[in-house]
Amino acid sequence: MSIEHDAGSSLSELFADDPLSGSLAALIQQMRPGDKLPSERDLAVQLDVSRTALRDRLGMLEGLGVLRRRTGAGTFVETLRPDALAFALNLAISSSHLPLGSLESVRIALERQAAAEAARRADPVLIAYMKRAIDTMAATELQADVLAADRAFHQSLLRAAGNPSLTFFAEALSSVLTQDLADRSERLSNEPLSTSRQALLVDHHTRIYDAILAGDPARAMRAVDEHFDAIGQS
Amino acid sequence: MSIEHDAGSSLSELFADDPLSGSLAALIQQMRPGDKLPSERDLAVQLDVSRTALRDRLGMLEGLGVLRRRTGAGTFVETLRPDALAFALNLAISSSHLPLGSLESVRIALERQAAAEAARRADPVLIAYMKRAIDTMAATELQADVLAADRAFHQSLLRAAGNPSLTFFAEALSSVLTQDLADRSERLSNEPLSTSRQALLVDHHTRIYDAILAGDPARAMRAVDEHFDAIGQS
DNA sequence: CTTTAGAAAGTGGTACTACCAATTGAGTGA
DNA sequence: TCACTCAATTGGTAGTACCACTTTCTAAAG
Numbered sequence: 419m420s421i422e423h424d425a426g427s428s429l430s431e432l433f434a435d436d437p438l439s440g441s442l443a444a445l446i447q448q449m450r451p452g453d454k455l456p457s458e459r460d461l462a463v464q465l466d467v468s469r470t471a472l473r474d475r476l477g478m479l480e481g482l483g484v485l486r487r488r489t490g491a492g493t494f495v496e497t498l499r500p501d502a503l504a505f506a507l508n509l510a511i512s513s514s515h516l517p518l519g520s521l522e523s524v525r526i527a528l529e530r531q532a533a534a535e536a537a538r539r540a541d542p543v544l545i546a547y548m549k550r551a552i553d554t555m556a557a558t559e560l561q562a563d564v565l566a567a568d569r570a571f572h573q574s575l576l577r578a579a580g581n582p583s584l585t586f587f588a589e590a591l592s593s594v595l596t597q598d599l600a601d602r603s604e605r606l607s608n609e610p611l612s613t614s615r616q617a618l619l620v621d622h623h624t625r626i627y628d629a630i631l632a633g634d635p636a637r638a639m640r641a642v643d644e645h646f647d648a649i650g651q652s
Numbered sequence: 653m654s655i656e657h658d659a660g661s662s663l664s665e666l667f668a669d670d671p672l673s674g675s676l677a678a679l680i681q682q683m684r685p686g687d688k689l690p691s692e693r694d695l696a697v698q699l700d701v702s703r704t705a706l707r708d709r710l711g712m713l714e715g716l717g718v719l720r721r722r723t724g725a726g727t728f729v730e731t732l733r734p735d736a737l738a739f740a741l742n743l744a745i746s747s748s749h750l751p752l753g754s755l756e757s758v759r760i761a762l763e764r765q766a767a768a769e770a771a772r773r774a775d776p777v778l779i780a781y782m783k784r785a786i787d788t789m790a791a792t793e794l795q796a797d798v799l800a801a802d803r804a805f806h807q808s809l810l811r812a813a814g815n816p817s818l819t820f821f822a823e824a825l826s827s828v829l830t831q832d833l834a835d836r837s838e839r840l841s842n843e844p845l846s847t848s849r850q851a852l853l854v855d856h857h858t859r860i861y862d863a864i865l866a867g868d869p870a871r872a873m874r875a876v877d878e879h880f881d882a883i884g885q886s
Numbered sequence: 887c888t889t890t891a892g893a894a895a896g897t898g899g900t901a902c903t904a905c906c907a908a909t910t911g912a913g914t915g916a
Numbered sequence: 917t918c919a920c921t922c923a924a925t926t927g928g929t930a931g932t933a934c935c936a937c938t939t940t941c942t943a944a945a946g
Contacts, residue, residue: 457926468901470704473928474711481712489927490909520817527765527818531757583754584761587821639873691897702930707898723898724938 439475441465446484451497455485458493521595528588529572530642533626534635536578547574548627556620564616571623578630622648673709675699680718685731689719692727755829760880762822763806767860767872770812774867781808782861790854798850805857812864856882 442465445455455461458476462469476493479485486496536545551574555567576585622645629638676699679689689695692710696703710727713719720730770779785808789801810819856879863872 459926470902471900473708474899476927477708477711478715481715487927488909489907490925492909492926516816516820520815523765523769523815524762524817524821527761528758530764531761535757581754581757582750583758586750587758693897704931705929708928710898721898722938723936724896726897726938 436475438465438467438471439478442475442479446479446495449495451495453495455493455495518595521591525588525591525595526642526646528584528591529575529646530639532576532579532581532584532588533630533638533642535581535584536575537630537633537635537638539578539580540630540633541578541580544574544578544580545627545631548578548623548630550574552620552623552627555616555623564619568619568623575626575630618648670709672699672701672705673712676709676713680713680729683729685729687729689727689729752829755825759822759825759829760876762818762825763809763880764873764876766810766813766815766818766822767864767876768869769815769818770809771864771867771869771872773812773814774864775812775814778808778812778814779861779865782812782857782864784808786854786857786861789850789857798853802853802857809860809864852882 449455456464458469458472462472465472476485476487480487484496485493487493548571551567551571555564555571558564558567572588576588579585622641625641626638626645629641683689690698692703692706696706699706710719710721714721718730719727721727782805785801785805789798789805792798792801806822810822813819856875859875860872860879863875
């Protein structure tokens with residue numbers, strides 16, 4: 419019935435108004451991350467378009483983080499990179515005035531979900547990394563080190579959840595929020611942290627850790643919420 | 653100290669390895685959505701590059717959803733479009749085998765957060781839309797109409813949260829998950845829905861609605877979780 | 887004077903050619 | 917065996933010409 423209908427390919431539908439991009443997307447879908455595309459000259463002949471038009475689309479796909487062009491080497495299919503999405507987000511946010519505060523909400527939502535799933539999985543090895551981050555946090559004295567340990571904790575939390583999408587989005591968001599966080603913490607980074615505040619942070623993270631270790635998703639989510647509620651007010 | 657350091661511009665840092673893209677990003681940041689960029693010929697002269705190189709970057713920025721090129725008319729700064737991110741996601745997901753199931757988790761996380769924030773805001777007008785969706789859901793008989801009402805409910809829930817980022821991500825995700833959802837529901841869409849199941853759905857949504865109306869974030873989140881737990885098993 | 891049809895200018899889209907710069911790898915030398 | 921050189925390949929840029937579409941202005945028709 420249909421002359422050329424690549425069934426099930428959601429990509430082609432999105433490219434309905436651009437056959438060239440559609441062909442490229444179909445080609446890329448059949449390849450695996452790390453694979454090398456034919457050279458621009460060959461590909462242009464193969465798709466029966468000029469190198470100019472081809473490069474235009476390649477640039478677009480590179481912008482989306484799907485491809486990576488390396489001068490002299492070739493064009494390669496990229497692995498899913500959170501920073502590519504982060505880049506797009508950064509661009510989008512800065513050009514459309516999406517408030518950073520509302521983004522923080524998304525981050526909390528993801529972290530809460532990660533805590534719940536980590537508790538459900540209860541992988542002792544992955545959870546151990548969280549414990550290590552907490553210990554580091556308790557042992558150090560410099561604000562910068564505490565922040566580093568904090569990042570390590572949240573990273574290991576996401577890893578413990580074992581949900582690639584969750585990790586992907588969280589890391590992308592993290593990249594977007596990083597410079598804002600850096601700006602706020604820069605002034606304090608080399609000063610010693612108030613002992614009471616540090617103890618509070620350690621306590622919060624320990625509560626999250628305990629809930630996950632106990633395999634209690636609801637309690638883990640609650641612990642995350644209490645954590646963010648507390649640091650939100652300070 | 654630094655020769656050209658556009659302080660505070662997070663974009664330029666990301667473009668550190670590509671001066672041309674950096675200049676373009678800086679230019680775009682100073683503009684507002686809907687504004688028209690100079691013509692490619694003018695811009696090429698202005699930035700002292702060839703039109704070829706310029707078009708390559710414009711293609712990239714268009715891929716990111718930041719720009720929109722309209723043949724014969726010009727190039728314009730785009731408003732933040734969730735479908736642009738959805739597009740990038742679609743491409744990324746299909747080319748990196750990110751499981752759809754893990755994406756569903758993200759959606760739940762966002763919806764849970766939206767429910768909490770909606771309860772915190774407790775805007776009677778926006779909440780009324782949720783009620784209307786529930787009523788529609790209870791009144792109809794066709795599976796397709798129930799699904800439509802379901803979508804309307806979740807949409808009004810996000811609106812009631814009043815968090816642009818949350819809405820943005822949820823809609824982007826929704827676009828990605830749409831075709832999958834469509835595939836699953838296609839077979840049932842014209843059959844009458846089992847009465848018990850419909851009643852269950854109405855009950856779930858009513859619980860969420862009640863919690864939000866009562867201004868109880870914790871209960872709202874719990875209701876969302878129970879909802880997704882239930883439909884996840886069926 | 888208003889409306890409208892058409893011309894003209896401007897814009898993005900494509901093609902083609904030529905050349906540059908970086909990378910790669912095979913071959914050559916020590 | 918190792919190190920180096922050099923040529924082929926690849927992406928990056930430049931410039932030109934032309935096409936299709938859009939917008940705007942103009943002049944003719946009412």
